[in-house]
Amino acid sequence: MTPPAPKRRVTVNDVAREAGVSPATVSKALNDTGQLRPATRQSVREAAERLGFVLDGVGRSLASGRTYSVAVLTGDAIGRFSIPIMLGAENALAAGKMLVFLCDSRDDPLREQHYLRNLLERRAEGVIVTGRRTEPRAPIDAALPAVYAFAPSADPADCSVIPDDEAGVTLVVDHLVALGRTRVAHITGPASHLSARTRAEWGAARLATHGLEPHGAALFGEWSEAWGRAATEALIGHGPTLPDAIMCGSDQIARGVTERLRERGVRVPADIAVTGYDDWDVMVDGSRPTLTTINPRLGQIGRRAAELLLDKIAGRERPGIERIAPQLVSRASTLGEL
């Protein structure tokens, strides 16, 4: 087999020769500028296509001032939360002409500054800033249009897109109450996490609107299956009455809860209904029974952040915090096997 000849970069001169016109005409035809007969424009385009000529985006950027590149700056690219957000943003931006730089700062402020400087040098048009927790973060230190996703900016003049945890908790409580449950316990992550604290508060507040009180104080611990098992042991070993529902702060916790309940001979959901949070496939499907949970629609958070960033680049500012409505996904852990 003869190896293919190395591909030389096709130039404007090659296209001019192929089309039988001047290089200036090629430039006008491909950039849609100047006065040209449509037939000439067409024949130049066909010649460019035949030769596989690509317009020089770098030179064009210098002329237009646009680079059609933005960045996703993440403190935690490995995380389950950042990835769907990043992909949602990438898909929304790539549908236009934007390409996305992936900048993984690993929560290191020095690395973040290094990236921001690099992005300014390259004239990136904007940045989507994500984090792995919902606590507000300091605004970036760079004169670059930015939209914050998941972790909002601490500056209310910035634009942020975040999951609507209050709506999620409301969906769960209303679902459990609609199924006739009245003794709802709560097992969740560390009290040092904003999302754990606020979900516990909102859960209690929503139960109150139904005339109910939480079944005991919220149990704060870790975002792990092991904590779900341990907290379940504590819950069912004490107290005069058992809960008839356990609302969990994450799917990992909920999986541990269902596992320990099964081992203790407690039927889910006949005796105790269980709910998770996140709609994380391997936890939800691996759990027996499969988990009713909240899908926070992370991809939509990324897509919306991308739209708002494009708006901002175009000069349309929308300061403030926008919340993305989550979805309740009902499965066997509350409905039983169907």
Next chain:
Amino acid sequence: MTPPAPKRRVTVNDVAREAGVSPATVSKALNDTGQLRPATRQSVREAAERLGFVLDGVGRSLASGRTYSVAVLTGDAIGRFSIPIMLGAENALAAGKMLVFLCDSRDDPLREQHYLRNLLERRAEGVIVTGRRTEPRAPIDAALPAVYAFAPSADPADCSVIPDDEAGVTLVVDHLVALGRTRVAHITGPASHLSARTRAEWGAARLATHGLEPHGAALFGEWSEAWGRAATEALIGHGPTLPDAIMCGSDQIARGVTERLRERGVRVPADIAVTGYDDWDVMVDGSRPTLTTINPRLGQIGRRAAELLLDKIAGRERPGIERIAPQLVSRASTLGEL
């Protein structure tokens, strides 16, 4: 609070004024060109630093022909395999001056072409191509330096970096044999997957070097916990003798296996040792007992692909397939609780 004044882009002229030199001198000082006294160069740099001036990377690219940007083109960015590879590559490249475009083709050849064309226009210097399966893939259709990661290129003249599955299977078999196990069964994913087929073959071949035969034919199914449970049921329900070890094709399968064994009162590892593959934290840690498994070092695959891409961009070609050695991580499912 007074809103901060909008930041105007600092220009070469501003720096020249600040340093009391001509714009041409600023350019020479910051680009390290021309003849200048060191003190002049230094004072220009300090003026640039005070004003927060950033060099214009786009203009410089046009002059140097370099853009210091590469891409990671993934068919499956959401996948557990692509993400660690992508981050390994990104971290290796960012340590230099390279920024990484994230291009998620979602296994769509048209989207892949769209991205490649876009990357050529922007004069990206190269691309790392990843996939979600280890089957060889067609080379990309673009005159762009490329290195393939995880899924190798079908063209042996290309450069590919892949996990060394044969070494991984060898580590597992030798570990089980060293622990005195002689009846090693194998439960794995779909026979249509190259990784499932080759691991089964290599496992049998490695057992043969120890004078052992596999305990029954390999059980092909799905990459899921449910399949691990179902296959375990089949294994322990039939045959005159039980296996004393079950080598699994993935951590998900192994978690299902340990779960069903526990439910059937079979002790792990006292009666049957179990191994996984992938070192996926939530499966390994969630399993009871925790799983002995193979870590394929996906981050290292990404880092090595990045190094080889930088070599290729610099004109140093290293065609062929490079395999990254995996690591055996021993835990309770073979060693018992320590």
